[in-house]
Every structure is written in structure tokens, then in C-alpha cells.
Amino acid sequence: MARAWKLHDNVNTDEIIPGRYNMTTDRASLARHCLCEVRPDFPAGVKPGDIIVGGRNFGCGSSREHAPIAIQTCGVVAVVAPSFARIFYRNAVNIGLPLLVCPESERIEEGDEIEVDIAAGTVSNRTRNEIYNVEPLPAFIGRIAEAGGILEFIKTYGWEGVGA
Amino acid sequence: MGTLAEEIFSRRVGRQVRAGEIVVAPVDYVMSHDNTTPIAIESFKKLGMPIWDPERVIIVFDHMIPAPTRQAAQQHRDIRDFMAENGLTTLLTDGICHQVLVEKGYIVPGGLVVGADSHSCTYGALGCFGTGMGSTDVAVIYATGKSWFRVPETMRISLHGHLQPGVYAKDACLALARTLDVDGATYMAMEFGGEAVDGMDISERMTLSNMSIEMGAKAGLVEPDERTLAYVAPRARDPFEPVYPVDPTYAREVELDVSLLEPQVSCPNEVSNVVGVTEVQGTPLDQVFIGTCTNGRLDDMAIAAGVLEGKTVNPNTRLIVTPASRDVYAEAARLGYLQTFMEAGAQVNTPGCGPCIGRHQGVLTAGERALTTQNRNFKGRMGDPTSELFLGSPATAAASAIAGHIADPRQFV
Ligand code: SF4
Numbered sequence: 001m002a003r004a005w006k007l008h009d010n011v012n013t014d015e016i017i018p019g020r021y022n023m024t025t026d027r028a029s030l031a032r033h034c035l036c037e038v039r040p041d042f043p044a045g046v047k048p049g050d051i052i053v054g055g056r057n058f059g060c061g062s063s064r065e066h067a068p069i070a071i072q073t074c075g076v077v078a079v080v081a082p083s084f085a086r087i088f089y090r091n092a093v094n095i096g097l098p099l100l101v102c103p104e105s106e107r108i109e110e111g112d113e114i115e116v117d118i119a120a121g122t123v124s125n126r127t128r129n130e131i132y133n134v135e136p137l138p139a140f141i142g143r144i145a146e147a148g149g150i151l152e153f154i155k156t157y158g159w160e161g162v163g164a
Numbered sequence: 165m166g167t168l169a170e171e172i173f174s175r176r177v178g179r180q181v182r183a184g185e186i187v188v189a190p191v192d193y194v195m196s197h198d199n200t201t202p203i204a205i206e207s208f209k210k211l212g213m214p215i216w217d218p219e220r221v222i223i224v225f226d227h228m229i230p231a232p233t234r235q236a237a238q239q240h241r242d243i244r245d246f247m248a249e250n251g252l253t254t255l256l257t258d259g260i261c262h263q264v265l266v267e268k269g270y271i272v273p274g275g276l277v278v279g280a281d282s283h284s285c286t287y288g289a290l291g292c293f294g295t296g297m298g299s300t301d302v303a304v305i306y307a308t309g310k311s312w313f314r315v316p317e318t319m320r321i322s323l324h325g326h327l328q329p330g331v332y333a334k335d336a337c338l339a340l341a342r343t344l345d346v347d348g349a350t351y352m353a354m355e356f357g358g359e360a361v362d363g364m365d366i367s368e369r370m371t372l373s374n375m376s377i378e379m380g381a382k383a384g385l386v387e388p389d390e391r392t393l394a395y396v397a398p399r400a401r402d403p404f405e406p407v408y409p410v411d412p413t414y415a416r417e418v419e420l421d422v423s424l425l426e427p428q429v430s431c432p433n434e435v436s437n438v439v440g441v442t443e444v445q446g447t448p449l450d451q452v453f454i455g456t457c458t459n460g461r462l463d464d465m466a467i468a469a470g471v472l473e474g475k476t477v478n479p480n481t482r483l484i485v486t487p488a489s490r491d492v493y494a495e496a497a498r499l500g501y502l503q504t505f506m507e508a509g510a511q512v513n514t515p516g517c518g519p520c521i522g523r524h525q526g527v528l529t530a531g532e533r534a535l536t537t538q539n540r541n542f543k544g545r546m547g548d549p550t551s552e553l554f555l556g557s558p559a560t561a562a563a564s565a566i567a568g569h570i571a572d573p574r575q576f577v
Contacts, residue, residue, distance in 0.1 A: 014543070023236050025202045061542060063200065063280055068298075085380060090297060090301055091300065091301070155212075159188045
């Protein structure tokens with residue numbers, strides 16, 4: 001069971017980790033500043049297992065991988081949103097942060113108790129007693145996710161593993 | 165048969181591909197900068213493979229140069245050490261990554277270049293498929309020279325008519341952002357064409373391509389023409405053969421007549437929040453910034469200098485000018501533009517990203533308001549989260565610096 005942190009549409013990577021705080025690769029420091037300006041209560045309040053629920057186009061803007069790393073290091077187990085920006089989507093898959101495309105996620109409210117079942121492709125809202133479906137990952141992306149990220153995928157299969 | 169994007173990928177992989185297919189394709193070059201290289205190095209080390217081709221991995225120092233903090237200086241040091249250990253020799257410190265890659269001939273029509281920076285879509289201005297990825301994707305390219313791509317659907321953007329004096333490619337681009345919203349082209353390639361684009365020089369086309377990511381696009385392409393070839397021929401580092409669309413099928417077509425367009429301003433905090441300059445003129449400004457990969461080139465300097473010639477910056481505001489590259493800086497000095505800026509009371513910075521990401525050389529404090537020629541006005545982008553950013557053309561920026569508030573540049577041109 002996890003707490004939902006509800007965010008707005010078009011959350012950009014500057015908001016997830018502002019430019020002033022990403023001149024480092026130190027994971028702990030990135031986590032400390034994750035969402036610090038748009039949700040000042042987030043860095044101290046987030047608990048391992050929590051879930052971020054974004055609006056549409058989550059993760060737009062800069063290509064900084066610091067953004068999904070900061071979210072992952074905070075202990076967030078998944079980001080749920082109706083749609084994701086392209087580079088953020090790749091970055092998250094590459095480092096093994098699950099992203100769930102869920103058109104109905106707008107029904108989730110701040111603080112709701114929710115649970116995600118990645119294998120089953122569902123998000124359960126315990127507070128509202130509702131279950132929402134998640135769009136399945138495209139097959140190839142699913143294979144990268146299954147491998148645990150792009151580095152593991154390449155080490156195990158190489159590009160020949162893509163079959164493209 | 166296909167769009168420019170489909171044709172570029174088809175040639176890369178040696179068979180006809182269609183939008184929606186996943187392909188693994190070799191790139192010409194891979195670029196990362198001082199902000200995205202450190203994580204790429206970590207991922208590259210985890211991969212445990214050698215560098216694919218030391219000649220084709222380009223590192224640029226631009227996001228924090230000259231180093232504003234010890235931490236930044238240490239990151240530069242670490243990157244230099246990594247380069248030495250791995251036989252990498254291409255370290256460019258001449259300006260903003262996108263500008264120098266184009267100037268130095270790494271970008272050619274029909275090419276495929278990936279950069280660890282979202283504005284790598286700028287390369288589309290030369291008919292090269294340029295796209296941004298994150299550090300780990302780029303680390304895989306360091307090692308293999310390849311990446312996977314979903315061949316994108318294409319949105320054809322036709323800009324008809326001719327821009328009025330005082331109205332520029334930047335204004336057309338902002339008008340487009342209002343039409344498409346910030347995710348209107350997500351996962352797609354934009355392909356720009358039409359009379360207005362035919363009439364634009366390479367620098368203006370780079371402004372269009374640069375901002376395609378602000379509408380979510382993966383690439384912002386312009387079909388190569390005489391101007392493209394004239395620009396590229398003397399600089400190209402590799403032999404090249406341009407690629408053109410062949411009987412393309414577009415997922416969407418958008419037409420915009422730019423003839424009646426007035427100067428546009430994007431208001432805080434979303435790029436698509438665009439109005440005509442007359443709606444916001446008079447808004448007081450603490451800072452004006454002219455520069456970046458969007459509008460820091462020689463023509464931008466010329467336009468701004470034209471407006472500022474013999475004028476002074478309003479005492480209630482401050483004007484910062486940062487040429488996009490050393491070449492732009494040198495030419496702007498030779499042509500007297502820098503002199504004009506300094507005499508007007510501007511601060512002229514060394515080439516680089518400068519205040520665009522709110523780290524140094526012009527950070528805003530709480531509640532301050534700035535007008536900038538950059539590409540995004542996200543909350544807190546240039547400093548404090550309560551500061552506000554307006555986006556406009558270099559002419560609008562220069563006119564506003566003189567007025568001390570947002571001003572219509574047409575009175576000066
Ligand atoms: S000038 Fe701004 S937008 Fe362009 S590469 Fe630098 S930080 Fe990014």
C-alpha cells in the first residue's frame with residue numbers, strides 16, 4: 001500500500017530536479033532536491049514505496065537523467081500518468097523506474113492509498129475502491145524493462161537481441 | 165517512399181521503413197555536454213565495453229563554463245580524465261553544443277546524430293535527424309555506435325506568406341507552440357516547409373528546429389535546399405548525400421500564414437502560453453537576456469545591435485548578451501555589435517548557455533521578471549521558483565531592455 005503524490009499536467013524535468021541542484025551525480029543529493037520547489041513537502045515526506053501520479057505529458061523538457069534518478073532514489077516505486085514525454089520515458093525505462101500509462105489516473109487524488117500491479121497492468125485505488133487499467137508496454141520496451149534497463153539488455157542480448 | 169524522417173532511417177538501415185517500426189541504427193556522431201556526461205560515464209563504466217569510435221564521441225563544455233563552482237570544476241576535471249583514459253580527443257569549449265556542432269561541420273543533410281540534450285533536435289535545420297536522449301542511452305552509443313529508434317510519424321508544418329519587419333522565426337515558432345500546445349507533437353517528427361521557411365536562412369531554421377521539442381517533438385526537420393548545401397559544403401567533415409521526402413504521407417498537416425503575425429511573447433510558465441506583444445507590453449522587467457541555442461547567433465546579435473544602436477538600457481532593468489559560440493562572438497566583435505551592446509550598458513558574457521538554466525551569469529531572485537530569447541520559460545528555470553520568464557525574439561528583447569518593460573520592437577525596425 002502506498003501513498004499517491006498527485007502532480008499537475010506537464011511536470012517538467014526542471015521541476016523534478018532544478019538546474020541548480022543537478023551539477024552532481026550524487027544520488028542522495030538529487031533525492032534531497034527532488035520536486036523541492038513545486039512540492040516543498042515532497043523530499044522530506046516521501047516514503048519508500050510511494051507512487052507519483054502525474055498529469056499528462058509528465059517529464060517534459062530537458063533530457064536530464066537526473067530527473068528519473070532523483071525520483072527512483074527517493075524510493076518511489078512507479079510513476080503513473082495518462083502520458084509521458086518521450087525522453088523522460090526512455091530514461092526511466094533505461095534505469096528501471098516503472099512508468100505506468102494510465103488514462104484514468106486523473107481519478108486518483110492527493111494522498112489516496114494506491115497499489116500498482118505491474119505484471120497485471122492495474123492500479124488499485126483503495127481509498128476510492130476503484131481499479132484502473134494500465135496500457136501494456138510496447139513489446140520491445142517491455143523486454144528492456146524486463147531485463148532491468150538498457151545496460152542489462154545490451155550486456156545480455158546486444159543489439160542483435162532487438163531483431164530489428 | 166516516405167517522409168524525410170522515414171527516408172533518413174530507410175537509408176540508414178538499408179531497407180524501406182515506415183513510421184511506427186522500431187529500428188536499430190548507427191549514428192554519425194554522439195554528443196554529450198558537461199551536465200549530461202557525468203552520468204553517461206557512470207553508465208558506460210557499468211557496461212564494461214570499450215569506446216566504439218573515439219573520433220565520433222563529442223564532448224562539449226557549455227552548461228557550466230567557465231566553471232561557476234568547485235563542484236562544476238570537479239565535474240570538468242573528471243570528464244577530462246575520462247576522456248584521456250579512453251582516448252577521446254574531441255572536447256569542444258567554443259560555445260553551446262548545438263551551435264558548435266553545426267558550425268564545425270559535424271551536422272550534414274541526411275545524417276543521424278544523437279545528443280544527450282533535449283535540443284539536439286536543432287540539427288534538423290540542416291536536414292539531419294538530430295534527437296535528444298538521456299545519459300544512459302548515450303552511454304550505450306559511446307560503446308556501440310548505435311541506438312534504437314521508433315521511426316516517428318510526421319507532422320508537416322507549412323508556414324505560408326512572409327514575415328513583416330520586426331517579426332522573426334522565433335515569433336512564428338511561438339505562434340506554433342500556442343496552436344499545438346506543449347505536447348501536440350509528442351513522439352512525432354515535425355517537418356517544416358512552405359514559403360516562409362524557404363525564405364529563412366540557416367540560423368532562423370535552427371530556431372524553428374530547436375523549439376520543436378517544446379511541442380514534444382522528437383525531431384524538427386527542414387528539407388535541404390540550396391541554402392543548406394551552401395552552408396554545409398565548406399564545413400562538412402564527412403562526405404554526405406542529402407535525403408529528401410519522397411511521396412510522403414503525413415500523420416497531420418498544420419498550416420500557418422505568418423504574413424499578419426505580430427511579434428509574439430510566451431508568458432510564464434508554459435511555452436504555449438503565447439500572446440501578441442501588444443497584449444503584454446508595459447510589463448516591467450528586471451532582466452533581459454539575449455543568447456542561447458535558440459537565438460544567440462550572428463543574425464540575432466545583428467538584430468539586437470540594430471535596435472540598441474545609440475540607445476541605453478533602462479536603469480530599472482539589466483541586459484545580458486551571451487553569443488552562442490566563439491565564432492559568433494568574434495564576428496560580433498569584428499562587426500561592432502559587442503561595442504554597441506556595451507555602450508548601451510549591456511553585460512556581455514563569454515559564449516555558453518549562461519543564465520538559460522539559472523546557475524550563473526544572471527540568476528533571478530524571488531519575484532523578479534525577465535524577458536529572454538531562450539526556448540523555455542519553466543517555473544524557476546532562471547533562478548528562484550517565484551521569478552517569471554517571458555520568451556520573445558532578440559528584437560523584442562532589445563526593445564524591452566531599452567524600455568525597461570515588455571515593448572513592441574516594430575517601433576525600432
Ligand atoms: S542554451 Fe539553454 S536550452 Fe540551449 S543547450 Fe544551453 S541550457 Fe539548453
